[in-house]
Amino acid sequence: MAEEKPGLLYLVPTFANPTGRTLSAARRAEIAEIAAENSLWVVEDDPYGELRYRGSAVAPLASISDRTVYLGSFSKIGAPGMRLGWLRAPADLLRTLVVVKQAADLHTSTVDQAAAASYLAHTDLDAHIARLCVEYGARRDAMVAALPSAVPDGTTWSDPDGGMFVWLRLPGDVDSAVLLQKALKHDVAFVPGAPFFATTPDHATFRMSFTSNTPEEIREGMARLAEVLR
Amino acid sequence: MAEEKPGLLYLVPTFANPTGRTLSAARRAEIAEIAAENSLWVVEDDPYGELRYRGSAVAPLASISDRTVYLGSFSKIGAPGMRLGWLRAPADLLRTLVVVKQAADLHTSTVDQAAAASYLAHTDLDAHIARLCVEYGARRDAMVAALPSAVPDGTTWSDPDGGMFVWLRLPGDVDSAVLLQKALKHDVAFVPGAPFFATTPDHATFRMSFTSNTPEEIREGMARLAEVLR
Known part of the structure; x- marks a missing residue:
């Protein structure tokens, strides 16, 4: 803060993309204090916060800091084809x-806004999110359960409580972008980690999403990935 | 070109916003030649080109220059609430x-795209545009016909062949932004011209749109504007 004097801090504090990690309440309190002391604005981008599969919600930064702009999205709890956020x-x-x-x-498109207004008026959104969480939670469990036997010894990964992503690091000097080309030949894909780094990238990292496929498909995908890794 | 060496030229060559003016075929040919000689890209933004009420279409720059990116919009011929262009x-x-x-x-919103695809599959768009041109042409004529008796001597205005706008300049040292405040009290509005200038603004200019109101409403609006100007 003293050296760079930033005006704005951008954060995905809950189930971050790509790591799936969540900032603790204690660290959020520290950030709120730093923001107040330094006239820092915080952008709290929270597209994944409602997708929690275990544990308890951590209060948003916006609830403890009046220097926060909180962003929500319909893309992850409704439909990404409707370009709607708030x-x-x-x-x-x-x-x-x-x-x-x-x-x-x-x-924003008035067609999208009218469609969402009609959807929200005629649907129990909380019940819909609860159904999403049951299904996505099972998909998360399927992926995490398949990991130990799929990846080489020394691989580390996040064990997310929610969101859409598992973040992994392979041991040794591996480039996950090269690995992806081999994986695509087996019709299984992930996102190489390097582009997510703001500074020096770690090419051995990659992101896997568990929300788009059923547990059975995830088990098949992990078996194919294991073959590629071997 | 020699001094600034620009990489890109942005133009609304047909029924420009705010002036309503159209670049002639001869000037378009010159621009195409300059673009070719200087490796200049031209962005031809053409949201209004189909809204022609008299005269003949001038061929798009894109048809005579392969260094042109041509932009179209559904907003002016379909519905602005659908955020669609090409x-x-x-x-x-x-x-x-x-x-x-x-x-x-x-x-782009898949809801908007699907709605437009359905609309285009079930509607004769050319016939719709022809109906728009009949109606907008009558509105244009109503506004231009009311102008001579509404504005003070020495006022100049564009006489557009299409599009949505008439561009005016009042005589003397007038600020149209101040005039607007008085006009609003009579429930009549226009857009002050100053913000349209890239460099030194001419505060005596303003833009009037003729597409949103019927000829009868336009005549009433012009009568109110005349009162404000007096």
Whole structure:
């Protein structure tokens, strides 16, 4: 803070992309304190927070810091084809944010907004999210359970409580982008980790998503990945 | 060109916003030649081109220059609430443009795309545009006909062959932004011209749109504007 004097901190504090990790309540409190002391704005991007499969929710940064702009998304709990999100910000910031959005895209599709309004009026969204969490939780469990026998000794991975991703690191001097080319020949894919690094990339890392496939498909995919890794 | 060595030229060559003016075929040919000689890219933004009420279409720059990226929009011929446009570009540029768009917004709403696909499959778009042109042409005529008796001597205005706008300049040292505040009290509005200038603004200019109101409403609006101007 003292050296760089940043004006803004961007965070995905809950089930982060790509690591799946969540900032503890204690670290959130520290961030809120640092933001207040340094007039720092925090952007809390939270597309995954409602997708929790175990453990208890950690209160959003926005609930403990009035220097937070909180971003929500319909993409992960509704449908990504509808380009809809929302934000919560201090009232005196909202007018400026509206002007910025108008300059960026004029406005969000009124067709998408009307479709979402109709969906929300006629659907129990909480029940829908609960169903998502049951299904995604089973998919997460299938992937994590298949990992120990699929990856070489010395591989490490995150064990996420929610979200969509497991983040892995292979032992030794491996480039996951090269590995991906071999995996694609077996019709199994992941996202190489290097592009996620802001500074020096670790090429041995990669991200796997567990939400798009059934547990059975995940087990098959992990078996194919194991073959590629061998 | 020699001094600034620009890489890109952005143009609305047909029924430009805010002036309503159209570049002649001769000037388009000159631009195509300059683009070829200087490796200049031209972005031809053409949301209004299909809204022609008199005269003959001028061939798009894209038809005479292979250094042109042509932009079309569904907003002015269909519905602005659907955030849909398209572009035509040389094939070897398209892949890069797709990546740039993905970085900007991931993708266009699939709901909007599906709605437009259904609309286009079940509607005669050319007939719809022809109906728009009949109606908008009558609105244009109503506004232009009301102008001479509504504005003070020495006022100049564009006499557009299409599009949505008439562009005016009042005589003397007038600020149209101040005038707007008075006009709003009579429930009539226009857009002050100053923000449209890239360099030194001319505060005596303003833009009027003729597409949103019926000829009768336009005549009433012009009568109110005349009162404000007096």
